[in-house]
Amino acid sequence: MAVSDSHSGRLARFARAWTGPRRGESARQSVMVIVLGILLILTYVPLIYLAILSLKDNGQIYGRFWSLPNPARWANFVYGAQAIWRPMWNSILTTTISTAGTLVFASLSGYVFARHRFPGKELIYTAILALLMIPPILTLVPAYVLIYNLHLQNTYWALILPWTSGGQVFALLLCRSFFATLPEEFFDAARIDGASELAIFLRIAVPLSVPILVTVAVVRLVTTYNQFMWPLVVISSPARQVVAVALTQFTSDMGITDIGPQMAAYILAAAPLIVLFSLGMKQYVQGITAGGLKA
Template structure:
């Protein structure tokens, strides 16, 4: 339905709502793209930043919790996990005040760091669980050969953890791309606005505007569709990792 509507004008939408209608107006996509491409780039940049920051935080934290024994380890881990229980709307105003005090309102950093902080808790839990399932003898053998912890983390633990890392990346790509409320709060103007906010401002002639809006929705979904297309296998492997032991 979305694809059909994106190729119609208003008159075709009214009189041929459920069926395709000719002529097909591919010009809707060209005009929608011209209006949305700066915001599309903003969303790609913001989502990539969220994924990268979450992966850095969660893989380092997960490796530390899985490999090391230190005082207060369990308490600290459960405090991190408890962050998953805090509703996002509950911290919306305090988080806004914090970023305002830091001078980060209407910047890419505000849109990256806010969601990243909330998403790192679940990612840490998933990656820690996966790291704990890695062969201890393999890691000990690397230590015997003289490898330091950072080298073990970078050259052994991470390459073996591609399924769960891919899963976390896809989950946070979906979170970052579809995040609506937080960018709405911390952005003003068009300079750093993500595409999810810009979709509501797609404009055109009265006869064409509906088709343009639907074309914009299709264009906004293409990056996520491509991501799932190429990451489905790794995503499924990561989701089922640890489900069966033995």
């Protein structure tokens, strides 16, 4: 889970010690649980609504709004999948490739910036960090024109290249500070043995830095999968569109609004994130916090 549970024991001990002598503590605890419960229910209303709609047909939605799906139309998920499997594939493909690209390039240069000494190092590094100040909205139009001029509109490259590039700054930041913490002795030993720079990077630096690479990967995957504005601008062909945009064009593709399959498609679109978060929630939080604080 997201945050360490190691505190629970000591917190419980502390809470008991702190509140033990007081009367009415259990009443207060109950109030807290009730408040949280109400907030929880309100938070989940849209999700439950989504789940219910995804199993109804239009007749059930228009005719019996308040009834549960009866019969439950599981076929909606088949229709939903038919409509969005291609955009899902596009999303997964471009997201994975650009994340992999970011990891390769950013770990390479992060390693160089952490462990090499060469003329102009700090200057270049500062110039790269300055990019953190550039909001995507500033580069949107010129980047679109660039893609247009390179004749990359409606290709995967239009997504992969800018995403790979843009992810590097944040990744470089994390990688550099991580590589800087590795003991110098490892690298010196390898150099004495005559290993090449690339070999040192691949055999020593990368294996030691798996945790930070996973963190970068999870953050980039989640961020990229949620991208909406850029694909909206550079991709107009439905065959190449990513799922975030394709979901919004669902209605026009199907001709009429069949709400059930549409809702089923929304749920299916969350599947990659469900997998990702169940595996890497902790890394996601670490990455976001670290990136945000250092930026």
